[in-house]
Amino acid sequence: MMLCVPMFVGAQTLTFTDHEPMGNMRTQVTRQFFRLVEQESKGRIRIDHHWNGELSSSYDAYETVREGTKADMATVVPEYDSQRMPLHQLFKSFLAGPSGEAQVALIRKAYKTIPELTEELHHAGIHPVLVATGYPVGFYSREPMADLNALKEQTWRTASFWHISYLENAGATNKRIPWGERVSDSLRSGAIDGIMVNIDSGWDIGAHRAAPHLLVSQELWLGHIYLVAMNLDRWNALPPKDKRAIERAASKTYKAMGKTMDESYEQMLQQLSNEGCTVRRLTHEEVSDFVTNVRQSEVQERWVKEKESESTADVRRVFEKLRSLVQHAHRGTVPLCS
Incomplete structure (x- = not known):
């Protein structure tokens, strides 16, 4: 009605x-x-x-x-x-x-x-x-990857300055390519080995056709x-x-x-599977290991110090509060708001 x-x-x-x-x-x-x-x-x-x-x-x-x-x-x-x-x-x-x-x-x-x-x-x-x-972030690759350690010495594309740092710390090279058809073309030609992006954006440009292997986890929340x-x-x-x-x-x-x-x-993962994309869900341990291996805390601390040097007000206080919330929420201890 x-x-x-x-x-x-x-x-x-x-x-x-x-x-x-x-x-x-x-x-x-x-x-x-x-x-x-x-x-x-x-x-x-x-x-x-x-x-x-x-x-x-x-x-x-x-x-x-x-x-x-x-x-x-x-x-x-x-x-x-x-x-x-x-x-x-x-x-x-x-x-x-x-x-x-x-x-x-x-x-x-x-x-x-x-x-x-x-x-x-x-x-x-x-x-x-x-x-x-x-949607959470995913890793679309041209060739199958056993795990995220396979990023080492590959060439990938991502956009966020945070994710660029994390890819580089994983041993990959980031290639800057404007979003859209040029990314799809680069995947098809082999100019890049894969893309790190929210899974729906990959779907939107048909990334799964040229890079039909996807590693994903809902824990990779994108933010x-x-x-x-x-x-x-x-x-x-x-x-x-x-x-x-x-x-x-x-x-x-x-x-x-x-x-x-x-x-x-x-539904998105099912659509990708229906179109021939091989989807593998990363385990909690794999996600945790990746966060450690790419030195997330080190990258965050460096950025906070940069902003402090630029006199960005409250940046450390906000970072510490948000970090506490994310850590507790990831353990399932943040109560629902009314």
Whole structure:
């Protein structure tokens, strides 16, 4: 049965932009969030949503929402604006972490207990109304790999500066190639041996056809943050009852998000298998060994010291708080938020 939400005369419309097409796991979660916003506000808020980069590319989304002219809200990826959001880069520094409900709980707890994260966004002129992540990272390779030790002396492609350091510490060479067809071409030609990327992005470019061997684990959580962010002035101008409606909608979205993530992950692996990709799930011990072997702690400490030398406020305190949360969550000790 379809639930119809009456629209009030004079209801305010918030314009939203996303760089991805409607229909994948994350965008479906975002769309459901908007339905809930309209329901919880009893029609006082309407979301005019635009997808597939119609109003802004992923790299321009932050500026688009900060300016607030073309859009009131946007999906903002902090990794693409590291100068304005340095503290948010810490999420992706952790190779391993929780999945599903535990991952959602971790993200929510991080924003509740580390106020510097929201303060950083407010200083940048935006307010987070929903925080989501994506699929875990995977290793697509042209040839079968017995384990991640096989990365040594191979040539790979990844994008994150964290992951580049980890690949290099594993003994691989990283080759910088713009994302898209050129990556697929490089896999087909043998210019690279594989790619380290979130598994859905590999699927999107057909990486599994040229690199049909995938090593993956839900513990390789990626830590790629997607913020549904609102222009800060627009947020501050909302009546308290509308802010509360948005927060209730977010809470309901979070409660369903973990299950959606788990189900979508299994569906994605099944799709890859159906198309001939050999999928092997790494064990917990293999993931733990990889984190140790690529010297994650050393890379993190070096980055924190760099930011301290640049006078990045609160970076060590935020890193230590987030590290504690990730470690506890990975052991299953972070309680779900209400």
